[in-house]
Amino acid sequence: MKEELDKAEFGMFPAQEHCARRLYKCFRKSGTSDLSDMLLSLILLCLLDLVFLENANMYKLCQSSTMEFYYTLCYERSKPIISIEPCASSRQQKMNISLTWIPTMDLHRLLLTVDVWYQSAKVSETRMDICTGVDDEFDFCGKLKGETVHVRLEKGLEKFPPVKGKFTANFNLYAGEEEELVFCATAIGILMI
Structure with a gap:
């Protein structure tokens, strides 16, 4: 058995899944249909995921x-x-x-x-x-x-x-x-x- 488990094996953390759902709700409520805004927000979310995975x-x-x-x-x-x-x-x-x-x-x-x-x-x-x-x-x-x-x-x-x-x-x-x-x-x- 490995001494230290690989943190990436966890898959998606619940906090990121929750954040993605809330982001989607915000876009839906605001009526934003601009895909570039949505894409930029998702990219930022993914970058935050990488930071979170490193610090978990x-x-x-x-x-x-x-x-x-x-x-x-x-x-x-x-x-x-x-x-x-x-x-x-x-x-x-x-x-x-x-x-x-x-x-x-x-x-x-x-x-x-x-x-x-x-x-x-x-x-x-x-x-x-x-x-x-x-x-x-x-x-x-x-x-x-x-x-x-x-x-x-x-x-x-x-x-x-x-x-x-x-x-x-x-x-x-x-x-x-x-x-x-x-x-x-x-x-x-x-x-x-």
């Missing part, structure tokens, strides 16, 4: 003889504390995943999107309303900006196919009625079983 920090979550987990964040200013224990790929054993985070916005309405890729093929696309303001399942819903959020999940690998290889998951968290991107991360899991 990759963090190791866990490493064992059967698996490795890494992640990178779109916004370093909102860096959460994440842990996975035990770092094992047994289908019978559950992993405890914990996250501690101080949000930079109120958590009244939250939408999470998760795209999962195996090697270079998209295998799952999920969109979940996490906080709606009515009978929310999670106790952090309703927390205010600056309050510490603790999340603890127990998950297993039973949903993953029993294959070796690299899984990549892009997590995007949107807040408010305008669905503003407030947190995003890309996680890589390498199964060696």
Whole structure:
């Protein structure tokens, strides 16, 4: 296994995808049909992508003889504390995943999107309303900006196919009625079983 993963293997970062969508919406709203303006903006966006890829920090979550987990964040200013224990790929054993985070916005309405890729093929696309303001399942819903959020999940690998290889998951968290991107991360899991 390579000591250092190639950052370009992540594909498109969620922040750039979000930025491209917002740029497209701006052009649509303004009624601009000038392709040269649009092309210039897209070129600038691509240049910013190159700068971002060079500066992205990759963090190791866990490493064992059967698996490795890494992640990178779109916004370093909102860096959460994440842990996975035990770092094992047994289908019978559950992993405890914990996250501690101080949000930079109120958590009244939250939408999470998760795209999962195996090697270079998209295998799952999920969109979940996490906080709606009515009978929310999670106790952090309703927390205010600056309050510490603790999340603890127990998950297993039973949903993953029993294959070796690299899984990549892009997590995007949107807040408010305008669905503003407030947190995003890309996680890589390498199964060696």
